[in-house]
Amino acid sequence: MSVAVTPRKVVIAALLVGLALLPLYASLSGTPFLLTLFTRIIILAMAAVSLNLILGYGGMMSFGHAAYLGIGGYTVAILAFEGVQSGLVQWPAALAASALFALIVGALSLRTRGVYFIMITLAFAQMAYYLASGMARYGSDDGLSLDNRSEFGGLLNLSNKTTFYYVCLILLYASIYLVWRLTNSRFGMVLRGTRSNETRMLAIGFPTTRYKLAAFVIAGTMCGLAGALIANHTEFVSPAMMYWTRSGDLIVMVVLGGLRTLFGPVLGALALLFLEQFLPAIISAAVRPFNPVNAAKAGEYWQIVLGPMLLLVVLFARGGIDGLLRLLSSRERHG
């Protein structure tokens, strides 16, 4: 075990500490919007961490992962709407609903491979989307607002933004720890071996489908928790949070950050949401000297810049941001 300090480790340590200190910075610098932005980043990072378990370590190209965000979120919102305010009921119910949905989707989709698997997971997510759109009692397309965040008695007050931030952060760190333990366990070795060479796993005696299904359910459940957090964060749920482009965003986060890496999904979520937040302003500023009239409008086309950036990462940095950091680390050591 080498304990060499590499640029990669420095960046990751700085990230972990930085996230823990962020509320302090936000209050000292008088930028409370940072706290809101980072709460969102942390929650979506958690969803990306859960997707990485099946997409990265398990090689299962699920294109419907945002469905679990919606199911977790809607479970909390519907229970709140019906008068159940306790988080001790809402959150376990969100986990159970997501687990059940993952079990059904997994049991049916894991019989297929490749493009069919992608299409089936996508189809199920779209079904959840249309189901939510059709629930007239719960707002249909317009979505459903929460009057209060989940209540945990005198234990926690989630309405306090700093408290809520730390709850999300601790759950994110817990998910990363869980994925770390899982992927190095016997179960994880089966999952990773199956991604590497499923025929061979079968030949040496592993019934691979049941392990993939278990991973699929674990990932769905984790993402359901992220959904419960999102509902509390925005105090609002709508079918849009399950739309297939949201599933695409999660995939982009994982690939951008680095598939099969522990912290890649966090780096990916951070990078993508930062770009989403600040790219429009950067573009506007860059255009202003040339065309002051249309500068603000140019910012709206930020995705034209984001697209090629993602393309470059996929083409030239196969390991994503984590891969770039690793490359930097190994250069340093050899040179």
Place this chain on the structure above:
Amino acid sequence: MADALLRIENLSKRFGGIQASDGISLAIPAGELHAVIGPNGAGKTTLVAQLSGQLASDAGRIGFAGEDITGLPMHRRSARGLARSFQVTSLFLDFSVLDNVAFAVQAHDGHSFRFWSDARRDRTLREPARAALARVGLAERAEWPAAKLSHGEHRQLELAMALAGKPRMLLLDEPMAGMGPEESARMVKLLRELKRELTIMLVEHDMEAVFALADRITVLVYGRVIATGVPTDIRANPQVREAYLGEEEAAHG
């Protein structure tokens, strides 16, 4: 041979218009090294795939250790002690050599719904894996990525993985394919040691190796068994010479 370890009766498989195996019957007693030879396209690999469970058979019956395993899936057959090595090397190339063998050990060590402790620090997996590597002469390559091994070493690793599951019978599909003479000789030596402990069905093109190792030989042509017998009988069999050996000897000059 009422107590044959592997008993195949009338096994058939058809791919469209091609009868890949055609009513094959064979009985291999425990402890025998049984070689299956035949010209290209004779259906040797199809037979191995049928026996390992990778391919479902159209007709016929496979008995292993007194039980009918015809309908069992691949992982069940493997769990009962019928291990297979692949003709085209099929490894976990992005894992270490030791990891590859540890997979095979783990497959035979109960279920893998163990979610918490580190499998790479699990001595019940790592030690048998190291022992199997030592057995095939790859001990000092244990920590290498499997992708970095030479072709011959890949074949040795294949064998270590097959051994790691403590099988009763090995199905070896061309273990010497693509090996240089030196690597081949090492593999022959290894198989000679193993044949005292295990029942082996060896599918191989290398005639020198086959005649040096086999207790009995079965010759397949177009999916049919044309002869089964001890090496001297097979060498003398006119049908075999015509169908196969003649062509092979002519090729070797």
